[in-house]
Amino acid sequence: MLLRPPMTAPTYHLTSYGCQMNKLDSELVESRLQQRGYRPAPQEGAADVVLLNTCSVRQHAEDRVWSKLGKLRQRKRTEPGLVVGVLGCMAQEHKRYLLARMPHVDLVVGPSAFGDIDDQVEVARKKNLELAATREPAKTKHQVAGAGVVVVDQGVSGDRIVRDVRVRPHRSQAFVSVMRGCNMPCTYCIVPTTRGDEVSRTIAEITDEAQRLCDDGVTEITLLGQTVNAYGRDLTGQDATLARLLRELHAIPALRRLAFITSHPNFLSADLIDAMAELPKVARYLHLPAQSGSNTVLKAMRRGYTVERYLARVEQLLAKAPDIELHSDFIVGYPGETDDDFAQTVALVRRVGFAQSYVFKYSPRPGTVAAEQLSDDVPEAVKETRNQELLAVQGELSVAKNRALVGQIVEVLVEGDSKVDGRMSGRTAHHRLVHFTSTDAELIGRYVPVRVTQALAHSVVGDLLADSEGQEGAHDRAEVLHP
Ligand code: SAH
Ligand code: SF4
Ligand code: F3S
Secondary structure, three states, X not given: OOOOOOOOOOEEEEEEOOOHHHHHHHHHHHHHHHXXXXXXXXXXXXXXXXXXEEOOOOHHHHHHHHHHHHHHHHHHHHOOOOEEEEEEHHHHHHOHHHHHHOOOOOEEEOHHHHHHHHHHHHHHHHHHHHHHHHOOOOOOHXXXXXXXXXXXXXXXXXXXXXXXXXXXXXXXXXXXXXXXXOOOOOOOOOHHHHXXXXXXXXXXXXXXXXXXXXXXXOOEEEEEOOOHHHOOOOOOOOOOOHHHHHHHHHOOOOOOEEEEEOOOHHHOOHHHHHHHHHOOOEOOEEEOOOEOOOHHHHHHHOOOOOHHHHHHHHHHHHHHOOOOEEEEEEEEOOOOOOHHHHHHHHHHHHHHOOOEEEEEEOOOOOOOHHHHHOOOOOOHHHHHHHHHHHHHHHHHHHHXXXXXXXXXXXXXXXXXXXXXXXXXXXXXXOOOEEEEEOOOHHHOOOEEEEEEEEEOOOOEEEEEOOHHHHHOOOOOOOOEEEO
16 A cells, blocks of 8 residues: 655646637646645656546546546556546546545536635545555455545635645746636537536736736736626726726736637627727737527527627727737537538538638537537538548638738747747737747747747747847737738
């Protein structure tokens, strides 16, 4: 039995399986655990506490976690003191069922209860150590039992965590949550169930956190919310809108880039468009998921807009801020989606000319309106074909946009090593991924000029220039510094 001496600082390993909000939650959980004296383990196999921060948005995301939990069950057979925790959306979605299926799990904590995660981990750890000391070692994997601590539905919100701004993966980039939950009625989506009602943080709380991050070296902030542009609608009488928030944050001198994800088409207000047009630090892309190009499907999804209305909003935006690029999400194979509906989605993608789209095959989520009331009637093979076709169309558009940059100089915030040896990568103000030849770790977190030489579907490749070569106009809002 591998029980550690009591004086050793316990170690944890945390893996995120979900969206950016899920990743930020993981940072907050880490911040809290470190404040409690826990230390990150060099690798998962060496950790006393293994935490999985999970996602329920599609079946595939859940399957990865179920399979990972199966593997951890093996490990717990020989290490009964090990704490296995399931955090996040699957915890909230499955609650006690998770323990019925995976009895070796020690801790189940939903996203609304991360505020005292350190206490919960301690409770599970103590309970687990007691059990491990008294119990016979499990002879089969079915006998492996965990502490079974469950905190779901409500609890101490993660927003109560006074974030230790030093605990973050990137020195110059940070996510900041502006609102939790989602109040939208999209029929296919599990997020409102797992995340609960919309709750916005105040402008004062957000600006304080942003200022502390910038004081610690952050220059790029991405604001997070499931419908980020609906920010503030629950804060009555405070005049809290995303447009106002952007203006307040824009005033932080050390901040150079300010992005926000994800926006809902219904809340793209004139105020927000003005803010995007006027504020040079605001990122030059807008993630505005359309989901479908067919009014029949949009209505069935209860998205609350038509294709015409979506296009009108986009036109209003581009009239004032023509340098903004649009990004979208699409679901293919929603119940009842016909070839003609799908053809309209393809047409919308071409018409808007998105710079980037995520395409998902519809995955019925138990308990959602779509899963309960409609049959998942588009065959998997058809979903797959539509998925590939839409990706191919989007790929063409993305390459064309990237090709237009060849020969231009772009400003890149360097993020780190690229997958290809000898190369580093970073992003432009349009969120475009740029690779260039260098191994100079000193560049990480700096804004450097790169001359684009090659266009790929999901990125561009270029040559790093000496700072002076790109300096002129280096603070321009535009991605392109000069030809
Ligand atoms: N709040 C954001 C994103 C939520 S989830 C928004 O509204 O845009 C991210 C994406 O997953 C969604 O935009 C949608 O395209 C996709 N998605 C959500 N539920 C899904 C499901 N049941 N099947 C397939 N894709 C889904
Ligand atoms: Fe899900 Fe719709 Fe809310 Fe996005 S807006 S999180 S798709 S319910
Ligand atoms: Fe997944 Fe939960 Fe995010 S379901 S997409 S981790 S909000």
